[in-house]
Amino acid sequence: MPELPEVEVVRRGLERGVLGRTVSAAEVLHPRAVRRHVPGPADLTRRLKGRTITGAHRRGKYLWLTLDDGEQALVAHLGMSGQLLLTPPNADVGPHLRVRLDFADAGSQLRFVDQRTFGWVALDEVVAGVPTSAAHIARDPLDPNFDLASVCADLRRRRSEVKRALLDQTLVSGIGNIYADEALWRVRLHYATPAASLSAARARSLIEAAAAVMTEALARGGTSFDRLYVDVEGHQGWFEQSLNAYGRESEPCRRCGRLLRREAWANRSSFRCPQCQRPPRTTNRPG
DNA sequence: CGCGCCTCCTGTGTGC
DNA sequence: TGCACACAGGAGGCGC
Secondary structure, rough: OOOOOOHHHHHHHHHHHHOOOOEEEEEEEOOHHOOOOOOOHHHHHHHHOOOOOEEEEEEEEEEEEEOOOOOOEEEEEEOOOOOEEEEEOOOOOOOEEEEEEEEOOOOOOOEEOOOOOOEEEEEEEEEOOEEHOOOOOOOOOOOOOOOOEEEEEHHHHHHEEHHHHHHOOOOOOOOOOOHHHOOOHHOOOOOOOOOHHHHHHHHHHHHHHHHHHHHHHOOOOOOOOOOOOOOOOOOOOOHHHOOOOOOOOOOOOOOOOEEEEEEEEEEEEEEEOOOOOOOOOOOOOOO
């Protein structure tokens, strides 16, 4: 499941692998993969042909390649299982290839491969440095212009559980289920704690913990928990072994030794330590 | 309008 | 062994 660190690894790979290269042809093999490109697959491939890639950018989990016309970008969201791979042109094609870009230099191909097709690619107009499809996405904690104080203030105004707020990409972007659970474990917070009940210091430490764990994950090449995340060369990341909460059901907490629990939450799973991350006190008490 | 539930999708694992 | 079903979840859409 690609979250910020995994998407950043892919972005860096693309920066090394496709900058300055000119698209000679594009093919869409599954229409669902370009559903966010409203004019349709034919329009996408026609407009990509002949364009040179000038930059590789990211905000949260959104990734985009700017083009030499100065106004358009090829935007990609990897969803659950999307991969952007640079492969030799004659490399085997698996069952999940959705979009393919050939380059005029006849070097590597850029392939969008996606088993579950929650991901997508689209050509989008860039406004104020951000594609329109990502305009609603908040800055992420690794953005130089990330405003920590402002995000903490917004977090404390939320009338929802803290984990729900962490996962809201319009509040702070880049955090998914894995790094949300890791950040909550680091600051000993239960996922159901009301966001509005956090002190300013606690809110700040939580966002800082999310930033720290994602920075550490990036340094290890990301988390390849379900083997669906790989970099542009097909290599896995190595942060899974450093996870303290996610995926560690019935394993001992690395702080206190109690066995971690997996609990159903919002149609998903949450992992927590029953000792370090106690449930919030119920708020609907008389008086 | 804020909040939270539902849905999209397919490979993998499990239980009967 | 084969079938049925639960599970994984990012995020847009929609209902309250």
